[in-house]
Amino acid sequence: MIRPKPTDPAALERVQALLALALERVPPPYGEPPDLAAIAAWVEGELPPARAAEVAAFVARDPDCYRLWLDYADARALLDTESAGTAPPLLRRLTVWRGRLNAWWQTMGNRGSQLSGILAATAILLLLVSFVPSWFQDPLDRTLDRAYRAWIAAGQPPPQQWSSRLAGVTRGTRAIQDPGTDPERSAFLAGLANRVPELGTWPPRIGAHLHELPTAPLPCPANEKDCHQRQQRLRQLGEWILLLSLACADAERTGEWRTDFWAHQHPLLRDLRHRFEALACHSHYCTAIREALAADDLATLSPIAYCDLSETLLDHTYRSDLSD
Amino acid sequence: MEWYWNLETPAWEARIRRLAEPIFAAEPAVVELAIEHARQRLLEQARAGALARHNDAYLLTLLKHILIDYSKARYGYRRPPVWVQRLGRIWEAVYHLLCVLKRAPEEITVDMVKARQQRLAPADAETEADTAALIQDAIRAILRQERDCQQPKAPALISLETDTRGDAATPRPEIGQPTSEIEQVLAREDLDHLLETLRLSVLSDEEAEPDASAPQSPSVHMLANLEAFATWVRLTDQERLLLRLIYQEGLSTRAAARHLGQPERQVQRHKRRALRKIAEALTRAGLEDPLTDLALA
Numbered sequence: 001m002i003r004p005k006p007t008d009p010a011a012l013e014r015v016q017a018l019l020a021l022a023l024e025r026v027p028p029p030y031g032e033p034p035d036l037a038a039i040a041a042w043v044e045g046e047l048p049p050a051r052a053a054e055v056a057a058f059v060a061r062d063p064d065c066y067r068l069w070l071d072y073a074d075a076r077a078l079l080d081t082e083s084a085g086t087a088p089p090l091l092r093r094l095t096v097w098r099g100r101l102n103a104w105w106q107t108m109g110n111r112g113s114q115l116s117g118i119l120a121a122t123a124i125l126l127l128l129v130s131f132v133p134s135w136f137q138d139p140l141d142r143t144l145d146r147a148y149r150a151w152i153a154a155g156q157p158p159p160q161q162w163s164s165r166l167a168g169v170t171r172g173t174r175a176i177q178d179p180g181t182d183p184e185r186s187a188f189l190a191g192l193a194n195r196v197p198e199l200g201t202w203p204p205r206i207g208a209h210l211h212e213l214p215t216a217p218l219p220c221p222a223n224e225k226d227c228h229q230r231q232q233r234l235r236q237l238g239e240w241i242l243l244l245s246l247a248c249a250d251a252e253r254t255g256e257w258r259t260d261f262w263a264h265q266h267p268l269l270r271d272l273r274h275r276f277e278a279l280a281c282h283s284h285y286c287t288a289i290r291e292a293l294a295a296d297d298l299a300t301l302s303p304i305a306y307c308d309l310s311e312t313l314l315d316h317t318y319r320s321d322l323s324d
Numbered sequence: 325m326e327w328y329w330n331l332e333t334p335a336w337e338a339r340i341r342r343l344a345e346p347i348f349a350a351e352p353a354v355v356e357l358a359i360e361h362a363r364q365r366l367l368e369q370a371r372a373g374a375l376a377r378h379n380d381a382y383l384l385t386l387l388k389h390i391l392i393d394y395s396k397a398r399y400g401y402r403r404p405p406v407w408v409q410r411l412g413r414i415w416e417a418v419y420h421l422l423c424v425l426k427r428a429p430e431e432i433t434v435d436m437v438k439a440r441q442q443r444l445a446p447a448d449a450e451t452e453a454d455t456a457a458l459i460q461d462a463i464r465a466i467l468r469q470e471r472d473c474q475q476p477k478a479p480a481l482i483s484l485e486t487d488t489r490g491d492a493a494t495p496r497p498e499i500g501q502p503t504s505e506i507e508q509v510l511a512r513e514d515l516d517h518l519l520e521t522l523r524l525s526v527l528s529d530e531e532a533e534p535d536a537s538a539p540q541s542p543s544v545h546m547l548a549n550l551e552a553f554a555t556w557v558r559l560t561d562q563e564r565l566l567l568r569l570i571y572q573e574g575l576s577t578r579a580a581a582r583h584l585g586q587p588e589r590q591v592q593r594h595k596r597r598a599l600r601k602i603a604e605a606l607t608r609a610g611l612e613d614p615l616t617d618l619a620l621a
Contacts, residue, residue, distance in 0.1 A: 036376075072381055073583045077583070308593060
């Protein structure tokens with residue numbers, strides 16, 4: 001048998017990962033421990049977001065729940081390989097497309113009556129927004145508006161096709177420690193929510209989560225100096241991060257990085273970075289956000305660095321250890 | 325007609341067989357008995373209305389648990405030591421086959437590689453050679469550190485009743501207790517076994533020969549660094565799951581992405597970020613080169 005040499009990077013990674021998994025101090029999960037049925041419902045995306053977050057925390061932190069999840073995931077994989085092995089390739093492809101078409105049709109059917117209303121309301125809203133004098137706006141907000149308009153005008157695919165990127169937030173594995181109760185984090189989430197209606201119809205699973213986001217930041221405590229300013233910056237940052245997430249998901253789907261889009265992101269980053277540098281941050285959360293924006297690797301202007309940034313900021317927003 | 329009559333169809337028979345054969349590989353004659361037992365138990369639960377869901381993956385998971393319980397009832401069960409548990413499911417399976425079923429190491433490698441190839445799509449598992457190497461590492465380390473493992477009189481097996489969510493003999497450390505004492509995360513003996521195992525995994529067979537001059541407790545020289553590392557390393561839930569799938573379960577990035585329901589590219593990014601985080605924590609704790617440190621321990 002060929003043994004790995006001590007200089008083998010794969011062996012190094014493996015040892016490092018196993019050491020970390022064995023020694024790290026895992027925070028305790030919260031909520032009611034899930035049974036197999038609850039874990040299955042979580043995997044299938046059938047749980048409401050709050051319960052999904054609890055189950056996600058148990059799966060990631062409790063060894064017994066992790067095993068249940070793994071057994072269920074194995075069973076799904078086994079069924080997948082079974083169907084992949086029996087159906088001829090064309091039939092398999094047709095089955096996949098039929099499933100997608102059915103899901104799409106169902107979504108449209110369920111929402112058919114509401115859809116025209118939503119579309120009409122969105123159109124009216126857009127018209128109104130375009131007529132509102134924009135000189136009252138913060139220049140950063142105007143830049144963000146332009147970026148969203150360009151994104152929509154470029155005929156980007158509807159959200160159904162890149163929903164997988166946000167699946168981690170809805171279904172996934174982040175420990176959501178009720179960020180809605182923190183004035184700063186709620187401002188970031190409100191920023192995400194602000195731009196949601198402009199982008200069309202969302203898949204139900206993603207939509208359910210997005211519609212739970214706070215539409216406005218929580219009120220600042222009376223003794224918190226500069227809180228409103230921090231909230232405004234975090235709201236703007238949230239709006240930008242949603243756009244970045246969409247672009248990253250699009251790149252993952254198509255395998256192409258749209259240079260025209262990414263070329264316009266650096267001025268936005270620079271602007272946000274300056275504004276955060278000038279901000280009086282008192283909380284761990286605000287400081288962590290500022291540090292993430294100041295990271296050196298963003299200077300490379302690589303889209304991957306931007307995608308990492310969007311993930312990091314979402315993580316920070318849901319991480320319990322950044323609570324004050 | 326009730327849905328559960330489907331369990332009698334050849335398709336379900338084949339599925340249950342795929343689950344049962346690796347579990348009862350040591351005694352193929354038992355496979356038929358086990359399949360019948362599992363099907364009957366599940367039907368009983370279904371008729372009693374005790375099943376929470378009816379989708380195939382859920383039923384298959386329940387069937388697997390029934391088969392494992394049947395195996396435990398037949399052959400007994402011994403919860404693996406904590407250091408083995410910390411290394412993942414493959415290690416636990418090897419421990420069970422070696423130390424409870426007393427199977428020969430060569431048979432274990434062949435059977436487990438075959439079972440993994442059947443269970444996972446070809447592109448999902450590591451290559452056959454990698455899987456075999458992983459299993460052989462586990463066999464070698466367990467035999468070396470659990471010396472009574474293949475003795476006819478192994479330590480007492482525990483019954484199914486005591487196999488709940490813990491083992492009185494080897495209490496599982498409480499998770500989430502912030503402490504500066506690494507022993508509360510992992511007992512010293514388990515930590516030593518774990519370090520020795522990692523050491524074995526990076527050395528050749530000759531290099532790994534027992535050294536009489538080596539310290540009995542490899543963690544002695546590294547304890548302070550490990551304490552610091554345990555303090556600094558902070559994985560997100562997502563990163564922890566991903567690392568477990570790749571490094572403990574031996575899945576490829578693609579299979580891990582499918583398990584997590586995420587795009588492969590995103591998973592690769594998370595993996596890179598997690599490894600970067602760990603490397604930073606190691607550097608901060610003065611363990612820049614754990615391979616060398618372990619080899620010298």
